[in-house]
Amino acid sequence: MSELDRLFMDRALELAARGVGSTAPNPAVGCVIVRDGRVLGEGYHHRAGEAHAEANALAAAGDARGATAYVTLEPCNHVGRTPACAQSLIGAGVARVVIGAADPNPKTDGGGIRALRDAGIRVDVLADARAVQLIEPFAFAVRHDRPFVALKMAMSLDGKASATQGTTTAITGEAWRLFVRDLRIAYDAVMVGAGTIRVDDSQLTVRPPSHRLRPYTRVVVCETDAVPASSNVFRGVADYARTIVLAPAGARERFGELDAVANVTFVGAASDAQLDLRAAMRALRDAGVQSVLCEGGPTLGARLLAGGLVDRVYWGVAPRFFTAPRAVPVLAGANLATLRESVRFDRVEMIGEDALLTGRVHV
Amino acid sequence: MSELDRLFMDRALELAARGVGSTAPNPAVGCVIVRDGRVLGEGYHHRAGEAHAEANALAAAGDARGATAYVTLEPCNHVGRTPACAQSLIGAGVARVVIGAADPNPKTDGGGIRALRDAGIRVDVLADARAVQLIEPFAFAVRHDRPFVALKMAMSLDGKASATQGTTTAITGEAWRLFVRDLRIAYDAVMVGAGTIRVDDSQLTVRPPSHRLRPYTRVVVCETDAVPASSNVFRGVADYARTIVLAPAGARERFGELDAVANVTFVGAASDAQLDLRAAMRALRDAGVQSVLCEGGPTLGARLLAGGLVDRVYWGVAPRFFTAPRAVPVLAGANLATLRESVRFDRVEMIGEDALLTGRVHV
Numbered sequence A, B: 001m002s003e004l005d006r007l008f009m010d011r012a013l014e015l016a017a018r019g020v021g022s023t024a025p026n027p028a029v030g031c032v033i034v035r036d037g038r039v040l041g042e043g044y045h046h047r048a049g050e051a052h053a054e055a056n057a058l059a060a061a062g063d064a065r066g067a068t069a070y071v072t073l074e075p076c077n078h079v080g081r082t083p084a085c086a087q088s089l090i091g092a093g094v095a096r097v098v099i100g101a102a103d104p105n106p107k108t109d110g111g112g113i114r115a116l117r118d119a120g121i122r123v124d125v126l127a128d129a130r131a132v133q134l135i136e137p138f139a140f141a142v143r144h145d146r147p148f149v150a151l152k153m154a155m156s157l158d159g160k161a162s163a164t165q166g167t168t169t170a171i172t173g174e175a176w177r178l179f180v181r182d183l184r185i186a187y188d189a190v191m192v193g194a195g196t197i198r199v200d201d202s203q204l205t206v207r208p209p210s211h212r213l214r215p216y217t218r219v220v221v222c223e224t225d226a227v228p229a230s231s232n233v234f235r236g237v238a239d240y241a242r243t244i245v246l247a248p249a250g251a252r253e254r255f256g257e258l259d260a261v262a263n264v265t266f267v268g269a270a271s272d273a274q275l276d277l278r279a280a281m282r283a284l285r286d287a288g289v290q291s292v293l294c295e296g297g298p299t300l301g302a303r304l305l306a307g308g309l310v311d312r313v314y315w316g317v318a319p320r321f322f323t324a325p326r327a328v329p330v331l332a333g334a335n336l337a338t339l340r341e342s343v344r345f346d347r348v349e350m351i352g353e354d355a356l357l358t359g360r361v362h363v
Helices: A003-017 A053-061 A085-092 A111-118 A129-134 A136-141 A174-186 A194-200 A249-260 A277-286 A298-306 B003-017 B053-061 B085-092 B111-118 B129-134 B136-141 B174-186 B194-200 B249-260 B277-286 B298-306
Strands: A030-035 A038-044 A068-073 A096-101 A122-125 A148-156 A160-162 A189-193 A217-221 A244-248 A263-267 A291-294 A312-318 A342-351 A354-362 B030-035 B038-044 B068-073 B096-101 B122-125 B148-156 B160-162 B189-193 B217-221 B244-248 B263-267 B291-294 B312-318 B342-351 B354-362
Touching (some): A003 A038, A003 A053, A003 A068, A003 A096, A003 A129, A030 A053, A038 A053, A053 A085, A068 A129, A085 A111, A096 A129, A129 A136, A136 A148, A148 A174, A174 A312, A174 A342, A174 A354, A189 A194, A189 A298, A194 A217, A194 A298, A217 A277, A244 A249, A249 A263, A263 A277, A291 A298, A312 B312, A342 B354, A354 B342, B003 B030, B003 B038, B003 B053, B003 B096, B003 B129, B038 B053, B068 B129, B085 B111, B096 B129, B111 B122, B129 B136, B136 B148, B136 B291, B148 B174, B148 B298, B174 B291, B174 B312, B174 B342, B189 B194, B189 B298, B194 B217, B194 B298, B244 B249, B244 B277, B249 B263, B291 B298
Parallel strands (some): A068 A096, A148 A291, A189 A217, A189 A291, A217 A244, A244 A263, B068 B096, B148 B312, B189 B217, B189 B291, B217 B244, B244 B263
Antiparallel strands (some): A030 A038, A030 A068, A148 A160, A342 A354, A342 B342, B030 B038, B030 B068, B148 B160, B312 B354, B342 B354
16 A cells, blocks of 8 residues: 555545444445545445445535545445446546455455456455444344444453442543544444443433434343333434343243333243343344444453454443442453453554553454 | 653653662663764763763763753752762763653752852753653652552452452553563562462562562561461572561560561550551551552551552553452441542553553652
């Protein structure tokens, strides 16, 4: 990758970021059309059903003959609700296409790249780490029957979620709060366990609101018992989809009260008094959720990990100590000592006064 | 600071690093003499009693008239076992002195800088963060009656030191092991609690051995009971000082066996059955230890924190999970929830596959 290629791919990634949170079930994509070092046109995918990034950039460029197109994701070569982008690029007469990440969809199987090359266009696939991470949830969801699940937890340096049971301790700082806000925007849904609703009674909204176009989904995982129908998470908010409650089919009678305020999705057999978490994640996928950000609590986090259902962790470590007889550990209620999964950190840095450790979970 | 100043201060810091671990009770110092952008001479302080960095650099330079001296620490202006460096620089006719960090010794009180300026030499004090951190333990020890104490712990992402009680779990990777080796070299003493000796039976040595010149000190903190005299930490090793055992004066009869293999230092009154940790740290300072690296275990770490006796933490976070019924928390046995201390992270980064979080502890 030349310096100039890096510069224009950076710009395409910046453009793609504007669509993050609004494009599902499509991934966010950005595109820049360049000739002789000069930008002719820029574009990004705004939302599903609307023009793709390449179409927007080509329209802005006007005449793109002999130009280079920088696009964060391999151009599609199928006609859906919009024309095939590979064909549009060929038709526009571009000389070269630089691709950030190949299309992970097995149905595509390099079709966009092949079509461009067959038309005599030079194609460079960068496999850029940021371009790959941009489509991480999308790449996962097209290959699996459940959503991409990220687990976000915050803890003290000594591994405690809070100093005392049953209370919320403000543990991380303001910069971390804004980081989590951006995460909530990037994921299709925000999910917590029933215990967290009972203790925190959080609304799970994005504040201040973002530019995000489509409704947010909030998910409450009830492993056995329901939560109060008066919980804040059920309060209707403009731009928010109805909250989804995942509940065991065998406990149906305990969830009657929630029908009026939430989408209660019963999972498993009528004999299941406990929630089958894997089946619950599949149910979310069926509801159109490609990516979930789980924000705890300690029991749900541990059970998701124990079930091999976590694909990325975002760990916030606050620069303080909470060890005490009634302190709440960051994970609890499952045995993870024999877990084969471990994390490969890909980003370890300070977020304000706190530390962020994030990485993919690998078996 | 100009680009050139930064370059030569970087070089002086590199030179200083060669003395780390060998210069106590003096700090490590490096010096570069430069004229017209050309290095005339370099030097560093090798060990206490021998020539200072400035003297070595001036000797290497020969004629230093009109030159700039880059020195990581304010030059001394007192005649000790060696001549005063400020006077040597004045005598050599240097035109400018660039200082990385001011001398933290209240007895010096800027005397080196004043002497240089009074002689008409231009002096720039950079307060460079790395130069300040290089002398952190020294700076602390000259102002307090106890050593600078760093607490180094390793834990899983869920805050566990090991997966089961009474065993050692290999938790962090090879790069972290080498990082800890370098830490052991940089501190005057390596310290652990009795429980860690009983479980790990570590020798607490530096492997592979370093260039370090003076003997290493190993410290075992026995809060109530002694450890076996056959423990590896008492094995005589060339270049290692006799191991210091800190024990409560009231438990003297339990430590008879250790007299033959260690320097048993009894702390407190004859009625003290439990160790007074603050008094124990003072005793270490009296034994010439300016800086201590405590490597656990969980109880000693927590008790040092609870006592306000930790000045820096080095936290290693391994990318795995150990939550389980018998898992050992990274800190235990003290109540830290009401602690006023918190950490100010100054370095958060990956060390191989693990994450390092380090920072000063502030009240």
